[in-house]
Each structure stands twice: as C-alpha cells, then as structure tokens.
Amino acid sequence: MAIDWKKYDPNGCYDELISTPGYARAAARNLTAWLRKLSDEDLQTRKLDAELAIIDKGVTFTVYSDGENIDRAWPFDIIPRVIQLKEWRRIETGLKQRLHALNLFINDLYHDQKIIKDGVIPASLIAKSKGFREECIGIEPPHNVWAHICGSDLVRDSDGTMYVLEDNLRVPSGVSYMIENREVTKRVLPELFENNNILPVDDYPDQLMAMLQSISPNKRTRPEVAVLTPGIYNSAYFEHAFLARSMGAELVEGIDLVIEPDGYVYMKTIKGLARVDVIYRRIDDSFLDPETFNPDSVLGVPGLMKAWREGKVALANAPGCGVADDKVVYTYVPDIIRYYLDEEPIIPNVPSYRCNIKEEREYVLANLENMVVKPANESGGYGMLVGPQSTAKERAQFKRLIRKNPRNYIGQPALSLSTAPTLCDNKLEPRHLDLRPFILQGKDTYVTAGGLTRVAMKRGSLVVNSSQGGGSKDTWIVDTEKR
Amino acid sequence: MLSRVAERIYWLARYIERAENTARLVNTYHFLLLDMPRGTKVGWHILPYIAGSSELFNECYQRQDERNTVKYLLADSINPASIVNSITMARENARTSRDELPGYAWEQINELYIYTRDNVSTALARRGRFSFLTETILRCQQLTGLLAGTMSHDLRYDFIRIGRNIERADMTTRVIDIGAMSLKEEDEARAHDVHVWTSMLHALNAYQMYRKDVQLGVHCEDVVGYLLQNNYFPRSVTHCIDQIEESIAILPKYKDPLAQLRATRRRVDKIKPATLTAESLHKEVDQIQIGISALHGQICSTWFE
Known part of the structure; x- marks a missing residue:
C-alpha cells in the first residue's frame, strides 16, 4: 500500500x-x-x-x-x-x-x-x-x-x-x-x-x-500570425516551438523578419516575402528593435517599433x-x-509593504526574518530573499540593498x-x-x-x-x- | 516555409555528405599511397589542393606530409571543410532547425558529433585511421537513410536532397580531378594508372557498380565517362544533377536555378572521355565545378535571401 x-x-x-x-x-x-x-x-x-x-x-x-x-x-x-x-x-x-x-x-x-x-x-x-x-x-x-x-x-x-x-x-x-x-x-x-x-x-x-x-x-480573412523567438538558447524555446506548432503559426527569429518600404512586416519564405499581421513575441521589450531600444540587439527587427506604432x-x-x-x-x-x-x-x-514608503520600509527592515523580499523587476525567483530560510549575512546584505534603492523592493509576510x-x-x-x-x-x-x-x-x-x-x-x- | 529553415536544412545535408565524402577520400588515398612505389610524385599534398584550400593549408603547415595533411582534413579547426568542422556545422544547423526534423535525426547527429570529436585523434596515426573513417562513413550514411525513411518527402526534404546531391556532384568532380592530376604528374609511370583510377572508384564507392556495368577493366576514359555520365550510379555527376532537377522543379520560383542546372547538364553531356588528355580533362572538370558553384549561388539567391 x-x-x-x-x-x-x-x-x-x-x-x-x-x-x-x-x-x-x-x-x-x-x-x-x-x-x-x-x-x-x-x-x-x-x-x-x-x-x-x-x-x-x-x-x-x-x-x-x-x-x-x-x-x-x-x-x-x-x-x-x-x-x-x-x-x-x-x-x-x-x-x-x-x-x-x-x-x-x-x-x-x-x-x-x-x-x-x-x-x-x-x-x-x-x-x-x-x-x-x-x-x-x-x-x-x-x-x-x-x-x-x-x-x-x-x-x-x-x-x-x-x-x-x-x-x-x-x-x-x-x-x-x-x-x-x-x-x-x-x-x-x-x-x-x-x-x-x-x-x-x-x-x-x-x-x-x-x-x-x-x-x-489588418483586415484579412486569415491574419498571418508568427511566434517570434530569441532562438534555441532561450530557456523557453521548447514552449515557443510548441505553441507555434500547435497554432499552425510560423516560428520566426529576428533575422526572418524585415520591414519593407510600405511599413509592413514581412517574413522571408522560400516563396518570397509574406506579410505578418500579428507577432506573438517571446522576447523582451528592450531587444525588440535595435533602432529604438538596445542597439546591440541581434534578436530583434530594425524598424519593428515604428511598424507597430503606425498600426501595421x-x-x-x-x-x-x-x-x-x-x-x-x-x-x-x-x-x-x-x-x-x-x-x-x-x-x-498578498499583504505587501512598499519600501519606498518610510513606515512600511522600517517594518520590512525590522521583520526581515519573517518576510519575503522581492526586487520590483525580476522574474524567475532571482534576486529575492526568503526570510525564514535566510542567513544573517544575507539579511544584512538585503538591508543595504533596500536602503540604497527602496523603490526597487517590496516585502511580503512569508x-x-x-x-x-x-x-x-x-x-x-x-x-x-x-x-x-x-x-x-x-x-x-x-x-x-x-x-x-x-x-x-x-x-x-x-x-x-x-x-x-x-x-x-x-x-x-x-x-x-x-x- | 521560412528561408532560414530551408537554408539550414540544405546546409545540414551538405555538411553530412561532405564529412562522409572526405572520410572516404582520405581512406582510399591512404590505401592508394601504400601501393605506390617510393619516390612517386602522387602524394598527400594533392588532397588539400583538391579540397580547394591548398593556400590555407600551406599557410598553416610548413611540411606537406601525411600527418599534417590528414590532420588538416580530419581534425583541423582552421580548415572549414575538415570532418570535425563539417559535423559540428551539421549539428549546429540541425540544432537550430530541430523542429523540422524527425526526433531521432537530431539524436543521431548529436551522437555522430560526439563520436568524431572524441575519436578523431586516433585517426591521425595510420593504425587507428581505418576504423575511425569507416565508422564515420557508416554513421553519416545511417543519418541519410534515417532522413529518407522517416521524414515526409515534402519541401523540407527537397532541400535535403538538393544539398546532398550538390555536394556529391561537387565531390565526384574533385575525385576525377585527383585522377587527372595524378596522370599529369606521373607521365613516366602510366603503369600506375589502373591503381589510381581504381582508388578513385573506391573513393566514391563506385568500384563494384562500375565493374558490373563496364566489365572492360579500369581505364581512364571509361572511369571518367562512368563518373560523369552514368545515369544510374548515385554519385555520378549526371545522376546528381537529375536528382536536383527533380527537387528544384517542384519548388516555387525555380526558373533561374533550373536554367543554370540545365546548362551544366548540357556541358557534362557533351564531354567525350575518349578524346581527353590530362590537361583538357582538368579544364572540363573545372568548368563543371564552376557550373555547380553557380547553381549553389542561384539556390541561395532564389530561396535563402
């Protein structure tokens, strides 16, 4: 049994x-x-x-x-x-x-x-x-x-x-x-x-x-949808491929897309250029368009933001x-x-304490061992403190981090x-x-x-x-x- | 179908075929040289020349001896066409187009990659060479068979076929060129002809089929005719071109590549092997290679760009 x-x-x-x-x-x-x-x-x-x-x-x-x-x-x-x-x-x-x-x-x-x-x-x-x-x-x-x-x-x-x-x-x-x-x-x-x-x-x-x-x-009987992936080395690549496959959409990378002089987005296929109406993008904002955001990005598509802003x-x-x-x-x-x-x-x-507000910050700092402290802009569980399982050293480090940049942290009771x-x-x-x-x-x-x-x-x-x-x-x- | 996917699949097939062909060529040459008398001019230095990279080879190595040549062709990271590099590139192309391939194909390529990476050093000495090269050839062929037998023969598979056959046609012309060069250098010793041409047949896995078909013994013009113009042998230039034609004709926008292909095919048809000298054979082969390379260019600009 x-x-x-x-x-x-x-x-x-x-x-x-x-x-x-x-x-x-x-x-x-x-x-x-x-x-x-x-x-x-x-x-x-x-x-x-x-x-x-x-x-x-x-x-x-x-x-x-x-x-x-x-x-x-x-x-x-x-x-x-x-x-x-x-x-x-x-x-x-x-x-x-x-x-x-x-x-x-x-x-x-x-x-x-x-x-x-x-x-x-x-x-x-x-x-x-x-x-x-x-x-x-x-x-x-x-x-x-x-x-x-x-x-x-x-x-x-x-x-x-x-x-x-x-x-x-x-x-x-x-x-x-x-x-x-x-x-x-x-x-x-x-x-x-x-x-x-x-x-x-x-x-x-x-x-x-x-x-x-x-x-x-764009008015079209069957709008063309593409899933934009950063590629095979991304942690969620399996999912990008899975979703594209099960929706019957193309799985594209930045290099597959191009903005033509008419302002629309096209993907390069063996038949020639095919217009894309909707992009389910699985890359972060800052990599989306090297012309607008991170100029070093090779994942994005130059001019994509402009096409989006123009409603193309x-x-x-x-x-x-x-x-x-x-x-x-x-x-x-x-x-x-x-x-x-x-x-x-x-x-x-979940009841939350904002470190940018003085009283709430002091409460967090005073009760660190019972709190979970999270940075405002991270995901995947990176950069957080789980109070009940933390060491004194980690708590001291978070105290410094919170004081230095209070807007970046919240605390929640564990x-x-x-x-x-x-x-x-x-x-x-x-x-x-x-x-x-x-x-x-x-x-x-x-x-x-x-x-x-x-x-x-x-x-x-x-x-x-x-x-x-x-x-x-x-x-x-x-x-x-x-x- | 995305151009990027088509391109990666095409190169995957080319690299696998290239690795297999290089392995077979080195293997055959190895045995040919064992048969040659001492002091003969037929030597290892011909192989990098044939692979189209003798300049790079000479830059990297002072001595054109066996060890350096074999290392260059099999293991060298500097040589873009070495077996290890070809397989690494094949794996990279497979990895980035994995969803388009049968699942086992990826595993097979990955194992092939690990095998060559871990064992290539054993092939640098004569003793371990044969088993490494034979195993590599077999694994490449296994992969080709796996793709043929488990993948839908749709547009994706067309690009595999095109890549494989363009690489094959290219290698066959190079092997004929080795024969031509050996003739040229060995005019005082034509007695070795039969060994050289037999080896060239072996290098293309063609010996047995040739004997069945030609039955006259191994003579330069018969071998050249067979390797260039035979309709049935899968590595003859004519057969490869026909295979490519079948695949190209069902793709969109095939006009320019098809015209280029047919021009090359006509050139091959016109060759009369019995009338060729070593010199003119080399020139003809050169022209065919230029035609194949132009076809590759047309394929890239039509479907990949």
Missing part, C-alpha cells in the same frame, strides 16, 4: 487534497481512494512511465547555468493537484477582473494618466518604473488591450485563502508544460479520467490563436505593458481595480504555502506549491482551466521555480456536481 492517509501530515498548512488526517476534499476523493489501493511498486511503475513519456515527447526546459547541456527533461510529479470547479469559477472571474483593470490602467498611463491626476497612484512610481516606455505614449492598440497574455501566480495560505502573488505581463511562460503535464497524466493514470469530470486544458492553442487573430490591425502590425504583448509587471505597482492593483471598474477585488493581493501529496522517494509527502493560470485578453477574455502547478520538491522549501529545482504537477479542475 502506497499511502495511509491518516499518517499524512501537512504540518499545519492547507493541503489541496486532504482536509483533515484521513479525509479527502470532495473534489479529490476519487483520486485519494484510488491512490490508497495502489501498491508501492505500481506507483513506482507509473512514475517511470511518466518519466519515459516526458523523454519520448522531448519535453525539456533550459537552465542557463548548465553549460553544454541545454535541454533538461521537465521535472514532473504524477500526483495531480485538484481544485473544485465551484471554487475555480470564482477565481476565473477574479482573474478576468484583474486583467481588465490592468489593461485599463496601462492604457490610461500611456494616455491621460487620470489615475495619477486623481491621486490614486503617485507620479513618482511611474517616473521611476523600468517598464514605462516613452515610445508608447499615445498609441492605441486594437481593443485598447496591451497585456494580451498574462500569467498570474496564485498561492494559498494556511487558512485556505487564495492570493495573487504576482502578475507576469511581459513574456510569461509555462503554458505548454500545463498541456504536456495533462498529456502525460492521461497516459499514466488513464483510469482516473473515466470516473471524474476533469476539465480539459488542450483548447489553449486554439484560444491563443483566436485571440491573436482578433488583434490583427500587432505585437502581443504590446511594448510598454511591463509597466504593470512591477512588484511595487502590484501593491496598488486592488486600488486599480476599484478605480477603473468600481468593483471590489475578487482575489486579494505565507505558509499550501501543500499537496507529492511522490518523493517511494512515499507521498506534502510539498509546497503555487498555481499559474494563464489569462488571454483580445476581443474576448479567456482563462485556462486551472493552470500550471509548480511544486517545491525539497521538504519545507517554498521556491517553486523550475530554474531553481522546482517540479510541476497536472492541475485538475473537477466538477463534483455533475455525475
């Missing part, structure tokens, strides 16, 4: 599958009952099957520090994480609300800046933002949407409340792994799909394609939308929702992230996790059914990033009412 659920102890954290020792949450009941019947050997076999499937399918990711070996097999745990459909519907509405408000906010910043004039957001915040791009002022992208693809990280605290930890609006990645995780799970745990109503996730590429075509500035091509996400992907701006999102939508936020923010049973050396043990759903906004708005669950594979660890040894799980949205 693989597991005695009575002996499974999440150590005071909210567990996604088990409510009290021995009792599963409603949506997870079939899963836990089935796991209980499984022998140790059987569980191991399934685990090996999953590993093989991942290698066969070539699901990889890249770690920059790994030298020659640029592709590693994707780390995956076979035990799914389960969320009840009823709860999910509420989260879904909350995520749409959030992205709507953020897009209104970005659009406002590049036009009248009413929110600043009305005193909701301090002007200094935007003036010092790395993501604010002068070049974008006055531009009106289709549907007034700037952030078309958003990956918001959700975490659950010990009382069961789901919080938004951050919004990734630049080039969020992970959605291909969400789809691959489901494919693998269907291969290795097929029995469970028969008796559960699990929402499918594989419509994402269709939804993405429809959204991208809906923002085409759509870029998703739009340049400049990173202004809202800033950890300090994040702390204002509840106010932003209230200001533009006149609604209360459905999903709360939450006790929720857990789920995870297969570790033959045994199911609780491990901390988060969830990254993906939200699309073009003409319509769409949220993935669940998202990518990332799990910290080390006991007690709160760091779930795959670049730092995290793993992943399939995420099930289960309808328990439909039988």
Whole structure:
C-alpha cells in the first residue's frame, strides 16, 4: 500500500487534497481512494512511465547555468493537484477582473494618466518604473488591450485563502508544460479520467490563436500570425516551438523578419516575402528593435517599433505593458481595480509593504526574518530573499540593498504555502506549491482551466521555480456536481 | 516555409555528405599511397589542393606530409571543410532547425558529433585511421537513410536532397580531378594508372557498380565517362544533377536555378572521355565545378535571401 492517509501530515498548512488526517476534499476523493489501493511498486511503475513519456515527447526546459547541456527533461510529479470547479469559477472571474483593470490602467498611463491626476497612484512610481516606455505614449492598440497574455501566480495560505502573488505581463511562460503535464497524466493514470469530470486544458492553442487573430490591425480573412523567438538558447524555446506548432503559426527569429518600404512586416519564405499581421513575441521589450531600444540587439527587427506604432502590425504583448509587471505597482492593483471598474477585488493581493514608503520600509527592515523580499523587476525567483530560510549575512546584505534603492523592493509576510501529496522517494509527502493560470485578453477574455502547478520538491522549501529545482504537477479542475 | 529553415536544412545535408565524402577520400588515398612505389610524385599534398584550400593549408603547415595533411582534413579547426568542422556545422544547423526534423535525426547527429570529436585523434596515426573513417562513413550514411525513411518527402526534404546531391556532384568532380592530376604528374609511370583510377572508384564507392556495368577493366576514359555520365550510379555527376532537377522543379520560383542546372547538364553531356588528355580533362572538370558553384549561388539567391 502506497499511502495511509491518516499518517499524512501537512504540518499545519492547507493541503489541496486532504482536509483533515484521513479525509479527502470532495473534489479529490476519487483520486485519494484510488491512490490508497495502489501498491508501492505500481506507483513506482507509473512514475517511470511518466518519466519515459516526458523523454519520448522531448519535453525539456533550459537552465542557463548548465553549460553544454541545454535541454533538461521537465521535472514532473504524477500526483495531480485538484481544485473544485465551484471554487475555480470564482477565481476565473477574479482573474478576468484583474486583467481588465490592468489593461485599463496601462492604457490610461500611456494616455491621460487620470489615475495619477486623481491621486490614486503617485507620479513618482511611474517616473521611476523600468517598464514605462516613452515610445508608447499615445498609441492605441486594437481593443485598447496591451497585456494580451498574462500569467498570474496564485498561492494559498494556511487558512485556505487564495492570493495573487504576482502578475507576469511581459513574456510569461509555462503554458505548454500545463498541456504536456495533462498529456502525460492521461497516459499514466488513464483510469482516473473515466470516473471524474476533469476539465480539459488542450483548447489553449486554439484560444491563443483566436485571440491573436482578433488583434490583427489588418483586415484579412486569415491574419498571418508568427511566434517570434530569441532562438534555441532561450530557456523557453521548447514552449515557443510548441505553441507555434500547435497554432499552425510560423516560428520566426529576428533575422526572418524585415520591414519593407510600405511599413509592413514581412517574413522571408522560400516563396518570397509574406506579410505578418500579428507577432506573438517571446522576447523582451528592450531587444525588440535595435533602432529604438538596445542597439546591440541581434534578436530583434530594425524598424519593428515604428511598424507597430503606425498600426501595421500587432505585437502581443504590446511594448510598454511591463509597466504593470512591477512588484511595487502590484501593491496598488486592488486600488486599480476599484478605480477603473468600481468593483471590489475578487482575489486579494498578498499583504505587501512598499519600501519606498518610510513606515512600511522600517517594518520590512525590522521583520526581515519573517518576510519575503522581492526586487520590483525580476522574474524567475532571482534576486529575492526568503526570510525564514535566510542567513544573517544575507539579511544584512538585503538591508543595504533596500536602503540604497527602496523603490526597487517590496516585502511580503512569508505565507505558509499550501501543500499537496507529492511522490518523493517511494512515499507521498506534502510539498509546497503555487498555481499559474494563464489569462488571454483580445476581443474576448479567456482563462485556462486551472493552470500550471509548480511544486517545491525539497521538504519545507517554498521556491517553486523550475530554474531553481522546482517540479510541476497536472492541475485538475473537477466538477463534483455533475455525475 | 521560412528561408532560414530551408537554408539550414540544405546546409545540414551538405555538411553530412561532405564529412562522409572526405572520410572516404582520405581512406582510399591512404590505401592508394601504400601501393605506390617510393619516390612517386602522387602524394598527400594533392588532397588539400583538391579540397580547394591548398593556400590555407600551406599557410598553416610548413611540411606537406601525411600527418599534417590528414590532420588538416580530419581534425583541423582552421580548415572549414575538415570532418570535425563539417559535423559540428551539421549539428549546429540541425540544432537550430530541430523542429523540422524527425526526433531521432537530431539524436543521431548529436551522437555522430560526439563520436568524431572524441575519436578523431586516433585517426591521425595510420593504425587507428581505418576504423575511425569507416565508422564515420557508416554513421553519416545511417543519418541519410534515417532522413529518407522517416521524414515526409515534402519541401523540407527537397532541400535535403538538393544539398546532398550538390555536394556529391561537387565531390565526384574533385575525385576525377585527383585522377587527372595524378596522370599529369606521373607521365613516366602510366603503369600506375589502373591503381589510381581504381582508388578513385573506391573513393566514391563506385568500384563494384562500375565493374558490373563496364566489365572492360579500369581505364581512364571509361572511369571518367562512368563518373560523369552514368545515369544510374548515385554519385555520378549526371545522376546528381537529375536528382536536383527533380527537387528544384517542384519548388516555387525555380526558373533561374533550373536554367543554370540545365546548362551544366548540357556541358557534362557533351564531354567525350575518349578524346581527353590530362590537361583538357582538368579544364572540363573545372568548368563543371564552376557550373555547380553557380547553381549553389542561384539556390541561395532564389530561396535563402
């Protein structure tokens, strides 16, 4: 027998599958009952099957520090994480609300800046933002949407409340792994799909394609969409290729694109030049166009910004939308929702302390060992301090960093992230996790059914990033009412 | 299909073919020289000349001896056409167009790369040379077969075929040129002709097929005729050109490359091997090489730029 659920102890954290020792949450009941019947050997076999499937399918990711070996097999745990459909519907509405408000906010910043004039957001915040791009002022992208693809990280605290930890609006990645995780799970745990109503996730590429075509500035029955990748050495190259393939779009690099004298963007094909209407760009703003931004960039396309500004091509996400992907701006999102939508936020923010405000900064500095400190403009878990697991030396270093550049840091109380049973050396043990759903906004708005669950594979660890040894799980949205 | 993808696939095929051909040429030459009497003028120095890079070779090496030549052709990072470099470039092209290729092809290329990188030093001495070169040839052929047997024969595969055959045609003309040069230098010793031409057939894997087809023994004009004009042997210049024509004709915008190809084909057709001297053979081969190189130029400007 693989597991005695009575002996499974999440150590005071909210567990996604088990409510009290021995009792599963409603949506997870079939899963836990089935796991209980499984022998140790059987569980191991399934685990090996999953590993093989991942290698066969070539699901990889890249770690920059790994030298020659640029592709590693994707780390995956076979035990799914389960969320009840009823709860999910509420989260879904909350995520749409959030992205709507953020897009209104970005659009406002590049036009009248009413929110600043009305005193909701301090002007200094935007003036010092790395993501604010002068070049974008006055531009009106289709549907007034700037952030078309958003990956918001959700975490659950010990009382069961789901919080938004951050919004990734630049080039969020992970959605291909969400789809691959489901494919693998269907291969290795097929029995469970028969008796559960699990929402499918594989419509994402269709939804993405429809959204991208809906923002085409050019009237055409079938707008030409291309995925712009920095190339094979980028950590998310697997995903770029995956999405292009599953949408039937071309996967292009900067050198494949050219701006012709008519101002439109073309890709070089063996048939000649073919006009591109929408570019799903997976490279950062600053590398997009050497004429406008970083002149040394060989990844971008000279003149691309001009073509975008003239409305000849759509870029998703739009340049400049990173202004809202800033950890300090994040702390204002509840106010932003209230200001533009006149609604209360459905999903709360993690309580946050802004180091640019004196009282809040002093609180952070005084409580470093209980806080998580994050730089405003980093992603991938780089450059942050996890207070409870830090050394005195690290804390002293962060004190200096915060004092030197307070605008660049926020502090959050270290939450006790929720857990789920995870297969570790033959045994199911609780491990901390988060969830990254993906939200699309073009003409319509769409949220993935669940998202990518990332799990910290080390006991007690709160760091779930795959670049730092995290793993992943399939995420099930289960309808328990439909039988 | 993106021009960049087409270009990478084309070069992938060329580099693999080049590595295989170079390996076979060095292997054959190695055995030919063992048969030659001492003091003969047929020597290793011909090989860099034939590869079109004798100037570079002479710049880098003082002595045109066996060790230096073999090192230059197999392992040298300075020689862009060395086996190790060809395979490294093939791997780089495969890596950056991986999604267009069958998954096993990438693994195969990667293994080939690791094999040549780790073992090439054993081939610098005579003793380990044969097994390294044979293994390299086999692995290249395995890859060619893998692509032929597992990849859709669509436009992507056309660029593989074009690349492979243009490289083959080019190598065949170079091998004929080696024969021509050996004749020229050895006029006092025509007795070695048969050895030289037999080796040239071996260098193209053509010996057995030639014997079946020609049955007259190995004579200069018969070998030259076979390697240039035979319709069935896969490495004869005519056969390669026909293969390229089949692929080119189904691509868009084929007019200019096709015209160039047909001009070269006519030139090959017109050659009458029995009337050639060493001198005129060399000139003819030179003209064909110019034609092939012009065809490459047309392919680049039509589809890759």
